[in-house]
Amino acid sequence: MSETAEHEVVGSEVEPAEAAGDDGERRDETLSEQERERRAAALAEVRVYGDPVLRSRASEITDFGPELASDAERMVGIMRDALGVGLAATQLGVLRRMLVFAAGADATPTALVNPRIEWTSDELATAEEGCLSLPGVAVDVERPLHARVRGLDIDGEPLLLEASGLEARVLQHEIDHLDGVLTLDRTDRAQRKGAMRALREGGSFSPEREPEPERDDD
Numbered sequence: 001m002s003e004t005a006e007h008e009v010v011g012s013e014v015e016p017a018e019a020a021g022d023d024g025e026r027r028d029e030t031l032s033e034q035e036r037e038r039r040a041a042a043l044a045e046v047r048v049y050g051d052p053v054l055r056s057r058a059s060e061i062t063d064f065g066p067e068l069a070s071d072a073e074r075m076v077g078i079m080r081d082a083l084g085v086g087l088a089a090t091q092l093g094v095l096r097r098m099l100v101f102a103a104g105a106d107a108t109p110t111a112l113v114n115p116r117i118e119w120t121s122d123e124l125a126t127a128e129e130g131c132l133s134l135p136g137v138a139v140d141v142e143r144p145l146h147a148r149v150r151g152l153d154i155d156g157e158p159l160l161l162e163a164s165g166l167e168a169r170v171l172q173h174e175i176d177h178l179d180g181v182l183t184l185d186r187t188d189r190a191q192r193k194g195a196m197r198a199l200r201e202g203g204s205f206s207p208e209r210e211p212e213p214e215r216d217d218d
Contacts, residue, residue, distance in 0.1 A: 042081035046091050046132045049182070049199045054133055058090050058097045058178045061113050064156040068098075072111035072154050075100045079109070084132050086170045088177035091133050099174040103167035112159060115151035115175050120144035125165075128207060129173060129183050136204035137195045139187035143172050 031039065047053055061068065071094070079087040079100055086101040102109040123145045130138040147168040149161045163171055176182070184192050191207055198205035 038081040039083055042078045043132065043135075045078050046082065046087075047093050048133050048135060049184075051093070051133075053090055053093050053095065054177070054182065055180045056090065056095055057180050058088075058095045061096050061098060061152075064113075064152075064154065068113070069154045071096075072098065072100060075111070076102075076109040082132055085166075086174045087132070088174045090177050090180075097178050099171075099178065101167075101170050101174060103163075103170050111154050112149070112161070112171075113152040113154060113156075115149050115171070115178070117147055117172065117175060118150050119148040120168075120172075121146035125169075127169060129169070131173070131183055133177075134183065134195070134199065136202075137198055138206040139183050139191045139195050140207050141169075141173075141183050141186045143169050143186075147171060149175070 071089070075087050075089065075092065075098070078092070079085070079102070085103055086099060088099045089096045097114045098111060099115060100109055100111045101107075121144045124142050125145045126140050126142040128138045129141045145168060146162075146164045149163060149171050151159050151161075153159045161167075161171065173183070176186070184195055187195070191205075195205045197203070
């Protein structure tokens with residue numbers, strides 16, 4: 001890929017045990033008390049399922065300057081504290097076409113303005129995706145394994161991303177948010193039904209997996 005790129009964002013393809021999307025959540029027992037407090041405060045900023053803004057299409061950004069840079073910095077901070085790999089402005093109730101992502105622990109967070117998918121590969125991959133706006137829910141989503149995304153940086157300069165694997169998935173996930181599309185729209189009927197029930201009841205949902213066969217080490 002030509003640039004380091006958002007959310008879990010969502011970057012190398014996707015290891016089976018790793019959920020993609022913007023919900024890069026670690027197990028609670030691995031978090032310090034301070035990390036848990038920061039995460040709770042960050043999640044309180046994120047709009048969740050049922051909020052109409054999540055079904056709205058964001059508008060193109062035409063003004064670049066210190067205010068936009070400040071908004072991007074805030075988004076990166078919320079993404080990091082929430083332990084996500086990507087975040088779209090609509091998830092914070094801001095209907096502007098900007099996202100941030102960092103597809104991996106060592107990735108540099110990147111802000112992308114007015115992103116558009118220019119090309120996707122015919123090769124597809126299915127992976128489990130979580131989402132900060134769908135708390136407790138993860139579903140299987142099939143997406144192109146490779147994607148070329150064009151946009152602008154926070155100074156209005158052109159930016160081209162050649163992404164594969166997890167990064168390509170994260171970018172597609174976040175651009176979906178800017179178009180009012182959720183992972184619920186991209187999974188199969190059975191998973192959508194189970195996920196929506198969990199969201200209504202305040203429960204959790206993730207796809208059932210077939211148990212791995214026992215190994216015979218003899």
